[in-house]
Amino acid sequence: MLYEEKIMNRIGYFFKSLLPFILFILLQVVATVALMVVFGIYHFAKANDGGDILTYLTGLPTDAFFQQVLSIAFALLIFWVFSIWYRRVFIRPLRSKPRKYWAGFSVQLIFAMIFLAFGMQYVARLVSGIAGDFFPSWMFSYTNLMDQSGFLKPTGLTYLYIILLAPIAEELTFRGLTYRFARKALPFWGANILQALLFGVIHMNMIQGIYAFVLGLFLGWVCKNGHGIKYSILLHIIFNILGSVFSNFFEVTLGLNDKAFYIVGIVLTVFGLILIKREFTLQNKRVRKQVERTNVEADN
Numbered sequence: 001m002l003y004e005e006k007i008m009n010r011i012g013y014f015f016k017s018l019l020p021f022i023l024f025i026l027l028q029v030v031a032t033v034a035l036m037v038v039f040g041i042y043h044f045a046k047a048n049d050g051g052d053i054l055t056y057l058t059g060l061p062t063d064a065f066f067q068q069v070l071s072i073a074f075a076l077l078i079f080w081v082f083s084i085w086y087r088r089v090f091i092r093p094l095r096s097k098p099r100k101y102w103a104g105f106s107v108q109l110i111f112a113m114i115f116l117a118f119g120m121q122y123v124a125r126l127v128s129g130i131a132g133d134f135f136p137s138w139m140f141s142y143t144n145l146m147d148q149s150g151f152l153k154p155t156g157l158t159y160l161y162i163i164l165l166a167p168i169a170e171e172l173t174f175r176g177l178t179y180r181f182a183r184k185a186l187p188f189w190g191a192n193i194l195q196a197l198l199f200g201v202i203h204m205n206m207i208q209g210i211y212a213f214v215l216g217l218f219l220g221w222v223c224k225n226g227h228g229i230k231y232s233i234l235l236h237i238i239f240n241i242l243g244s245v246f247s248n249f250f251e252v253t254l255g256l257n258d259k260a261f262y263i264v265g266i267v268l269t270v271f272g273l274i275l276i277k278r279e280f281t282l283q284n285k286r287v288r289k290q291v292e293r294t295n296v297e298a299d300n
Contacts, residue, residue, distance in 0.1 A: 010185040017182035017191070020082065020173050021198045027081065031074040039066055068157040075165035082172040086229075090180055098291065101227045102283035105234075109279045113222075113231075116272025117238040120218060121250050122265020124211040124243075131210050142207035154244060162244045167236035174199045174216060175223040175232045192220035215239065221273070225280045 132139035154162070174195045182191035196216030200209035215236075223232040242250075253261045 012185075013181050014185040017178050017185065017194065018198075019181075020085075020177040021202065023081070024078065024173050024202060027077055028074055031077055032070060035066070035070050035073055039069075064153075065157075068155065068161065071161045072157060072165060075161060075169040078169040078173060079165070082169070082177060086172055086176045090176070099287065100291070102280065102287050103228065104283070106279060106283065109231075109276065110234075112272050112275035112279060113235045113238055114272075115268050116218070116222075116276060117235060117242055119265045119268030119270075119272055120215060120239055121242050122254075122262055123269055124214060125250060125254065126262045126265065127214050128207050128211045131207055135206065138206040142205050145205055145208075159244060162240050163237060167233055167240055170199065171219070171223075171229045171233045171236055175219055176229045179220055179223060188224055192217060192224070195220055218269075218273075222276060225277060 128139075128142075132142075178198060179191055179195040182194050185191070186194065196213045196219075199216035200213035203209045203212045219232040219236060222235050223229055226232070
């Protein structure tokens with residue numbers, strides 16, 4: 001009976017792990033429809049030319065400014081809904097329990113994450129480049145989507161979304177909720193692959209989806225070793241800063257010698273992973289020693 005209950009619990013948690021993905025899509029639809037109505041009514045009233053309001057509504061999806069405002073509004077909605085969910089399920093129940101793991105940041109960890117994010121930029125470009133070589137239509141669709149969204153000509157709103165809001169919203173959804181629920185049903189790599197796969201799917205195009213899947217695997221690994229999403233949020237933010245603000249640097253270096261810099265990227269990725277693992281291990285040992293020392297003092 002206990003075995004059957006355990007199996008049923010795992011099945012339940014597996015389906016729970018899919019709920020954030022489903023709700024993510026539903027909230028995106030809600031935000032899109034609501035903002036289209038608001039923008040459509042505003043432009044219709046402003047024009048005051050007796051035209052059809054549907055004309056304004058149908059033109060909005062291709063408007064770059066609308067896409068930027070929608071991205072920000074949607075990220076804020078995700079943050080509001082999922083942060084409440086995450087705190088109630090995974091944060092509040094643990095507040096009364098003694099801390100077992102390190103929960104801080106160090107200079108060594110931050111530099112290790114910069115190394116990892118730097119290397120991952122080359123790895124992401126390598127993966128997406130290979131996919132684009134085999135399927136040129138995927139790369140065309142991706143470039144067209146980025147152009148319509150205004151990401152190829154970034155503004156302040158674009159940077160706000162890419163650098164800050166998107167990493168927080170996506171980490172809450174996929175490493176915060178999806179991974180944590182899936183981990184109760186699957187071994188680490190099963191849960192990590194599931195959340196990374198769903199993370200890739202929500203990007204809605206093959207090129208971005210492929211490198212988002214690869215990025216998601218690394219973010220899940222950092223979340224697992226750090227026992228929390230604040231570390232994956234930081235890594236995600238650094239990765240997006242490098243990919244948006246310093247994108248020309250990566251394009252120039254790859255233009256000089258793509259094979260050499262792809263190798264550099266792989267080496268930096270491995271180096272960053274080793275440094276991060278080492279830092280978490282050292283800091284966790286210190287926490288355990290402090291706990292043991294406190295317990296001894298309490299017994300005496």
